[in-house]
Amino acid sequence: MLETMKKNNLYLWLITLLGLITSCSQDEPANVLQTNNPGSRVSLTASLPADFAKVETRTVPSAPANHQLRCVLEVWDEDLTVLKVRQEMCTTGTSDLTFEFELTNSGNYKALLWADYMDATASSSPVTIAGLNSVAHYPDKYYTTDGSTGLQAVEMKQGSTTPADCDAFYASKNFTKEASALNDLKVTLTRPLTKLTIAEKDATNFGYFNSMNITFSVPSLLNVATGTVSGSKNWEVKGNANEFDNGKDITIKSSSCKTIFSQYFFAEADGTIGEITMEFTATTASGKKLKTITLPAGIPAKRNYCVNAAGSLLVIEDEPSTVTKITVDIDKDWTSEQEDTDVDPKVGDCYYSDNTWSTTIDKxxxxxxxxxxxxxxxxxxxxxxxxDYVTAQVWGPVGVDESAVGAIGQSIRNETDGSLGTQKLLTQYGSNADFKTKYEVFNQAYEANGSDNSPWYIPSKNELAELYTIYTNNNKILDNTLTSIGGRAFKLNTHWSSTENDANTAFTIAFDDGTLSSRTKSNNQSVRCIRAF
Known part of the structure; x- marks a missing residue:
């Protein structure tokens, strides 16, 4: 989260910019517009957001280093086709400013407001915007506002290595101008943004961090008039340690974490962002290589919300080609108490064919x-x-000591890793014409794998016992996820393991009470395959 001063920064600026000073009467506002037709005068102020309603100071905080605040007002006709007024004001905090403008004709109008940070040395020059001439315009920095439709198409222009520089606010207000002056216009400004913070839970691995290249797709345009976002822009966060909030301490679910990066971008009231690819380099001194992490599309991105996510993301690379994918399902209100979520997988998460997972099922x-x-x-x-279960229930032929057969050997009696025995048996018999009938359950595991690099297998005796214990402690959440994705809940009956006991029997575990026993290989028992990720 932003520190208190930064969190209040734009709000307090807007108080002074838009005339929210209790000593200035709305009937007789400060710096009243000089006009020969007082009835044409319009005064606009902005109300303070509810989460800062207790702010009682007029002191204007300092803008981010080398920045000043710009506030833009546009007034359009009712159909949003003709721009009537555009005013821009920038300040370093020494002036109290109020928007005052003239509308000669009575009618219905729409006011659009935008506030963002600019270079401290920026100055205005006259330009034409949306057909309106001689607009005193300050150079756009982080957001483009001077296109052919003005604030109806604000575009993300560039980021900053200090994410708070990109903070911004917007508002729109329909109003009717009668023959008399209008001095009671009020609007409430809010962020059109989400703030994404990705953090590392492993302090040791974070110590290896040297640089990052983060890429993802975000909405590119905001229509201030409607609040909708559109378009798509490839966004890059490329930097070193201490940039983009990197290295900042953040507490997530009572765990001390280190920020990898933070970034602001446009968001719908309830939307998602695109796939995020995170490439890292480690320090030369560490001698390590770090994996590339891909966060799939679909991460929640809600307007005026922060997304604080922590996980074990800086992972030492075993092989240069390894790619890990992680699904995130998190949200957090910008202005309420902090609510944080891990990006690490959890027991009961749904797992997908693209090697991603999520707590909320992605249909x-x-x-x-x-x-x-x-x-x-x-x-x-x-x-x-x-x-789901495999439909077959027969382990294999009776009277065959698989541990004495060629490539299979003692692996079929391995009690801790069922993949060893399963794969050796498949290698030995997979091409045999009678494999499907003699080794039904192993054949169905074989057929389920296809060309997958992380194959399904029948759990070993110890893995099956572990699965029973975990299921017993988490049966509701596991069964709920299984049935929600079209699978079947666990049967409270006897299940085969892949571990052979002798030539005639293999080990089983009863899922009603956890009893370990050995059963004749030709018996019918349930089989549910597992796999590593």
């Missing part, structure tokens, strides 16, 4: 299973269970 993706175990040493890794 646009293909769900293949449910996260049930998280690696305590690397919290973006774990295991998932298939969303």
């Amino acid at each position: 646009s993706k293909t769900a293949i299973g449910v996260v049930y175990w998280i690696d305590p040493t690397n919290k973006i890794k774990g295991k998932i269970m298939a969303k």
